[in-house]
Amino acid sequence: MKKKIVYIVIIAVIVLSVVAGVVGRNRTRLKKVDVYAVGLEDFRREVSSNGEIRSRESNRLISTVSGKVKSIHHEEGEYVLAGDVVVSLDTSDMELRRENLVSTLESTRIMVRKELLSLRSAYMQASTAYEQAERDYLRSEDLRKKEFASEVELQAKRDAFHIAYDNLTSAMQQLRFREGRDPEEGSPDSRTDDQIVEESSEVKQALLNLRSHESDMEDFIFRASIDGIITALPVEEGDVVSPGMLIASVHNSGALKVAANIDEVDLSYLSVGQDVKIESDSFIGTELKGRVSYIAPIIQKIGDSRVCSIEVDILENPGDVARIGASCSIFITVENRTERPAIPVESYFIEDDGKYVFLLEQDQYDDNRFLVKKQEIETGILGIETVEVTDGLSEGDFIISSDRAGIVEGDEVERSGDNDQS
Template structure:
């Protein structure tokens, strides 16, 4: 219970509540025995307040593919690991001598079959040959055409081309090796544009949608920050993690962002204007509620007054106050642990809550981890 003049020892939010005292102390204007306690204070100024969800995500390349052979053959040439290729450029070349010979044979066969069909078609029109002979010639022409198409494809497939522009990150075969259809040849990655993939707890499923604002902190780049927006928000909950997938796409012109980098995300849930916000460390708790020390002026001096408050949203080191404080109030933000209601305040430093909040926001930036 809080008693008049008795020291209050209270814990911070998220810490275990400590035994404290009862009833707000009424300050005695003639109290000459009040202790003079050093504290720091802030004067409340309304501010905007963004409520974030904090997550860890992983970088993935938007284009990352294992390129495989589509026709059998021996590797005549292949790009080196680290080489950059443009879309449509060759990655590897197979020995195409046999394939080319098959193509030439198929081409000759088709030309002969087509010429025969054209001659017989004229004869059929004059009723010189039977329907059966005409249909047989047409079938042979169509079969030769299909064989030529297949030979053309095999010839094209002997040249393995890049399906998109990128960099060779892995090479699975060497010059002179035989490859079969479906056998991996290289891994091609384009990091000019990347995506951040993270899991959002299912309780936020109705709040995070495509277009939601995101701040991204790159641990490996010295805490570099980039803004972004959710480009994809999944509808399916992972039964193991109870999260749904979100993705944020980013341009990466300098390719400093690498696949598999771990990054920290702040995904905006809501944004408030003209909110009363205070440092989390200024708030005290006991079994009877939530309180804060406010400076009350008596005869030109300032004394500690313990008042009940009601908190709202919290983000990082900042907490929204719904009831109990007004703009212009001066509250204690440092020195509360040894402060009792009724103590006289020796204010070592005072600043606006806006200045303190901006410093805390900067300190909250998760350069290493949340």
Template sequence: MALPGFLNKRWLIPVFVLAGFILLSGLIFSSALFGPRLEVFTLQRGELVQTVVASGRVATPARVDIGTQITGRVAAVPVKEGQTVRAGDLLIELAAADEKAALELAQANIRQAEARLRQLQQLTQPTSEQVLVQAQANLINVEKQYQRTRELVTQGFVGKSQLDESQRALDVARSQLKSAQFQLQSSKPDGSDYQLAVAGLQQAKANLAAAQAKLEHTRITAVVDGVLIARDVERGDIVQPGKILMVLSPAGISQLVVQIDEKNLRYIRMGQPAFGVTDAYPGQKFPVQVAYINPGVDAQRGSVNVKLNVLKSPLFLTQDMTVSVEIEVARSRDALSLNVEAIRDASTLHPWVMAVVDGRAVRRPVTIGIRGDKSVEITSGLNPHDVVLPATNMTIEAGQRVRPVVTKNPQS
């Protein structure tokens, strides 16, 4: 049945206003009596992982700076930056005309010294032996002649002048014998002439070795297998010792060098497993392991230098790439955790939360264990069924009535 017209028009708006007033009053009364409706976090139980994240770059344990030991003009550079080389491969070749001439001269001096030694062995020594034999025979004859002359002088058959002449001949024969003996001794292996010849040969060989070394210095080769990561030399350049011409990254274990915030130093230990990821390939993680922790702290940065070995190097990993590492420092299979947004004064020694107990806000001190990305482990201070207000809600004070509304609890 239709309502009278005055009810449809005149009284409709006041009725709705009255109904809205009654509803609003109920809400205000309910809020004043039971407290405001606020979202809260609940505790979760499950696996929780704590990680330390840091950034750095790719580096090898040692890099090889390539340079020259002599001054010279570059004749050829047969390799390019980024090229993989083997130990012994030619990297830089210098002009070597002077060095080759010096080598030929040293080789000629070797041949001359060897000929001098052969001459002593094959000619001088045998000749000296024959001269000694002749000198010995001559001395015997002269001594016999001297004895006969002496007897004749005694018998008065010859004058004293002939005896003097025989004496002089005897002295000469004796001198010749001594000279022959000295000559023979000098030509033997322990003699002075022989030793001089040996020393001359040794000096010539040393000069040859020096010339060969200097010639070898004109060919700069790779000392180990690796990749050329820098090149600063071109054909025609005049190079000299002390300048780095190339940088070689040796093949083998690559490392990630990162800076860890000193507040996380207590979590890092040798041999810890971790994962690395490059900015260029963010979706491709690779395993790494902590290999070195610097004993000192960088005072300006407030960080510690840490190196991690790459256990399985991906093909795209190259020198000086920017990388990030995620080091797992703690893991709990059955942790009682709470959203990190509920923790107040988390960085101090006395963290606490504002829990809701029997409809009222209650301040609770808590003990924190493992810290995940979005949740932290609560080791004491709360029960599994407690609910906690967000730390961002600063208007609620302890003892105030609250009506909790459970919200989603994101976990790490």
């Protein structure tokens, strides 16, 4: 009987001890925390920037002369073809000068033709005189042999013959020179008189003066060099323009691009050929496809930032929703990672140049109680609300997701009943 009483007392003491321990633990007030179970997410690294839609092909008409605007042939916003005249300046004085040069050219042609005819006539006369002098000389030589002529008479005929020969040679050389041939050349000329006249140095010079003036007159006419839309026309009829002044701008609306600046920290992720998503307030609800076509070889400082200029070709423009001059945003996906450990952005903190979280070790007797451990982590791609963890945590680990105030390593904490994300 005594043994039975002893056993009952021992059991009672044990029960009371356990109950006292439980009550004691429950009486200890633990800080409640939000518990987050590390899960897996897909992450995408994206480089973005703001830019402006421009034409890949443009034509700025800049004046190189001074003058007054005579005619505006097309209005801003109109579509023009390459070669169309957009603006022309007054060329009244230059037209008068051109008429004078045309008249000079025709006069030169007439002068050369007359000179050619005159030299040919002189050559024919010299040839006739030479033939006559040759006959007289030969007859005199024959008479001298028969002693019917004196030596003085023979010498006179001989001298006349040599003079006639020299005159013929001179006339022939002048004619050949006028014809533009080598004076010593003996082959006949197969060219027509018109060809000879046009190839004369005088006519060539007169024609060159005319062509040069007509070329100068072209500077007073502003033509589109490409097919496109007139996007700027800052002059009106009667305006006076000067060298360097913008007359008009023409852009090819069928070939568009985005010009943007990328921060230097993102530059290493970019390469020509990458796909681009394009959005704009000017075509809300529509995304256009693009492709990186150019990355500038230099980095420039703009304000407090250092940026690099890039260009993105717009590959499609359904309904012509993209318009030159519109602002837009570009998004370039440069890296994709799947099923990576992820935690809320606000759950980690920086200390001594390191990144840390409070890792929770679950109590073996109570699933709602945890022991706090300070855990260093490495992060990767930043999402909208979460960040990739590349080292230090695994799927299923528990961490404190928020409200870390007053908590240190070694503390015991309790799971909050609200905002439980485990």
